[in-house]
Amino acid sequence: MQSNSHGHVDEAVISTIAQCCNKDVSEIRLDHSLANDLDVDSILFLELLFALEERFGFQMDVDDLHPEKFRSVQSVIRFVAGKIAA
Amino acid sequence: MNSLRPFRLQQVQSMNELSYFFRQYPRTDRGVFETRRGNTRYVSYAELIESAKELSALWDKLKLRDRFIAVLWMEQSIECMRTMMAVVLAGGIPVPMHPFSSFTDIVRIAKETEAEMVILPKDKYLPVSQSAIQIDIDHAYVIACESGKLLRTPLSDVISFGLKRTYTPPQETAVIFMSSGSTGTPKGIMLSDRNILSNVASIQSYVDLQNDDRVLLFKSLGYCSSITGEWLSALFAGCNLQLTESFMHPFEMIRFIKEHETTFMCTVPSVLMPLVKSDKWDQEDVASLRKMTIVGGPMPSEGLLQLSDRMPSVELMPSYGLTEASPRVSYLPGSELRHRPDSVGIPVKDVDICIVQGGREVLAGESGEIVVRGPNVMLGYYNKPESTAEKLNELGLHTSDIGYLDGDGYLYVTGRKDNAINIGGHTIYPETTERILQDFAGVHEAAVTGVPDDVWGEKMVAFIAFQDPSSSLDELIRYIKQHLQPLFRPRAYFLVERDGLPKTAVGKLNRAALRSMAKEWGNAK
Secondary structure, three states, rough: OOHHHHHHHHHHHHHHHHOOOOHHHHHOOOOEEEEOOOOOOHHHHHHHHHHHHHHHHOOOHHHOHHHHHOHHHHHHHHHHHHHHOO | HHHHOOOOOOOOOOOOOOHHHHHHHHOOOOOEEEEOOOEEEEEEEHHHHHHHHHHHHHHHHOOOOOOEEEEEEEEOOHHHHHHHHHHHHHHEEEEEEOOOOOHHHHHHHHHOOOOOOEEOHHHHHHHHHOOOOOOOOOEEEEEEEEOOOOOOOHHHHHHOOOOOOOOOOOEEEEEEEOOOOOOOOOEEEEEHHHHHHHHHHHHHHHOOOOOOOEEOOOOOOOOHHHHEEEEEHHHHHHEEEEEOOOOHHHHHHHHHHHHOEEEEEEEEHHHHHHHOOOOOOOOHHHOOOOEEEOOOOOOOOOHHHHHHHHOOOOEEEEEEEEEHHOOOOEEEHHHHHHOOOOOEEOOOOOOEEEEOOOOEEEOOOEEEEEEEEEOOOEEEEEEEEHHHHHHHHHHEEEEEEEEOOOOOOOOOEEEEEEOEEOOOOOEEEEEHHHHHHHHHOEEEEEEEEEEEEEEEEEEEEEHHHHHHOOHHHHHHHHHHHHHHHHHHHEEEEOOOOOOOEEEEEOEEEEEHHHHHHHHHHHHOO
């Protein structure tokens, strides 16, 4: 069951990222770097956070904003999974 | 005590006033705390000026012209501050460039300003110098900003006979700031020592920094506002400066304030609006903060008042300005925030504001162009006499901002006279982006405009007519990312037919119609 719910989060995070970056879900890989591969700039980054908050119904905490948490697609998935499990 | 010491314009001819200003405040017990990737280091103002003197002495042997021009890549670091001071001490005119500027941007500006010196971090220069790309800056010394050492010398006849300039800025030019221009090419805004230092004094007279304040500076030092409003104001008041990289998210700012006990800062609405929307921080996180100036465009009054409720001990002071005015023009005193949250306040000390319509000043309540007079008004644009004449006349500096004064003399900014879009406090001309869009093979016609946005003030949207309907929008977007900084990139694209852009009777783009179209299409999306 655990893996099922994770799989669901994975897909939803990837589709949110794809939407923000104007890309197709199939173009997004787990090891993609947000900045280097997906061209997430400072403006897009904020948009992405807003979109994730809205989609998954959590709010960022002041201590959440560590760059390593948002380096790759995989790390964003891990972050979101952590937020909704909390 | 130190904070109240009046600044006196110096008399020595051979030294510029800004250089004198730097030397006048060599405190050993105050200085700059630089925080990068979690590590903080400290340099006192006295050490900073000494090390800038050493650096400028290194350049003596280059025998540069008095008032030489130095284009410098400025990140928020002690080294870059030192480099800029060294240029000033050596008698040069710095042209500070944003840290997000590409190597190409820097070379272009160096060519346009006929700079004698280009100062770059090694990692920006070396990869290019070792590649096959021709570097078209044969007229300048290229210097490493970390060490101050030479990376490249100009052609030998430039060294022997000096550079033949097509334009020389007025002798009193102290700093040149680059800004985006309405023709799509950047403009160099020439400010004098007096422009800058009078504005430092005007700002200090309302922010009233004390020598125990801690001033946060995280905005790019490529902005006049960062240099006048934070760096020089902190130096003038004799208080510490907290220098750090730009924040990716407003929460990083909250955490910084909490950890470093910031007491004063200046920011833009797009940083504050996400804070208004979040309840994940509270008053205690910003307990150290005393004052905050808000610049770079109107903050929605509702958001402003909510923010004030959330941080009641902080005096919020919306302010108005533009680089051409060094930059501060007006501020709203904290005591007026509840009464006039939509206003950007009253003129700063020594500055006058009037509203002009049809070449004449109008009465309170009437709308027109905001015109500024005072010692802060720029000398002009670098080598652009026509643009200068359009902006400066006997009435003062024409800001291209539209607004009105109320019966008590409070200023309200309501719009723009030209096509500029305000994105997160940056004045962006659509032409800059349109030029790049049009360069893309397959684009028949392109136009961009702004749509209102809660967080950013405005957002840029693009209308594209492809020559061939099979052209790929994805490729165009990729091309845009390669050629334009984030702020200049459209955030939404609408495809139109070949003759689908609204035109005026004489066949020019109808920008007013384009704006309404963007609103409609955006809502329908």
